[in-house]
Amino acid sequence: MKTKYINWSVELTGCPAIIRRCPKCGEKTRYICSERFRINANQSKLDIWLIYRCENCKSTYNHEIYARVNPKSLDREEFLLMQDNDSSVACKYAFDKSVAKRNKADLEYSGVEIAVKGEGVELSESAEIEISSAFEADIKLLSILKGRLLENDLPVSQNRLLTLFDEGKLMLEGYDIRKAKLKTGMRIKSFAAS
Numbered sequence: 001m002k003t004k005y006i007n008w009s010v011e012l013t014g015c016p017a018i019i020r021r022c023p024k025c026g027e028k029t030r031y032i033c034s035e036r037f038r039i040n041a042n043q044s045k046l047d048i049w050l051i052y053r054c055e056n057c058k059s060t061y062n063h064e065i066y067a068r069v070n071p072k073s074l075d076r077e078e079f080l081l082m083q084d085n086d087s088s089v090a091c092k093y094a095f096d097k098s099v100a101k102r103n104k105a106d107l108e109y110s111g112v113e114i115a116v117k118g119e120g121v122e123l124s125e126s127a128e129i130e131i132s133s134a135f136e137a138d139i140k141l142l143s144i145l146k147g148r149l150l151e152n153d154l155p156v157s158q159n160r161l162l163t164l165f166d167e168g169k170l171m172l173e174g175y176d177i178r179k180a181k182l183k184t185g186m187r188i189k190s191f192a193a194s
């Protein structure tokens with residue numbers, strides 16, 4: 001049987017929030033990304049932050065992106081976009097787990113909208129699906145698969161999906177489907193029942 005090759009492009013709209021302790025609220029709160037940068041020049045070095053606001057008390061917090069960096073080492077085009085508070089560059093850093101870790105903040109994705117573009121797949125056909133995404137995110141791949149795979153014209157439920165993986169009718173290369181989080185280049189194979 002012919003295998004269908006499909007690309008699913010996962011588009012994430014909006015920036016993740018961060019969870020950190022708000023000194024004013026006195027507890028961990030959700031901070032919303034303002035999608036604005038603050039850039040300070042200090043002699044020949046730059047400090048660059050992404051500005052967040054506590055959802056409760058609106059106090060601002062500067063999320064460190066670069067500290068005392070030589071401007072020549074920055075991507076020139078990206079630096080210009082930062083000066084214009086470009087939202088796609090802001091989101092790129094808002095999604096960056098290593099930046100969050102350095103700032104001792106946890107990322108929170110409830111405000112991020114997920115859209116998957118690409119042809120749907122029937123379980124009765126053999127297919128190889130490659131996932132592409134501009135961002136890595138702690139979003140379970142299972143929740144992305146839900147509604148994209150169809151059985152008798154109906155979306156397959158999460159439990160049914162897990163059964164299909166356990167039975168080997170679906171396969172995710174190199175990852176455990178129960179734990180897998182969205183990453184570009186992931187491949188899922190669907191084997192038609194013979």
Ligand SMILES: [Zn+2]
Pocket residue numbers: 022023024025026029054055056057058059
């Ligand atoms: Zn607060």
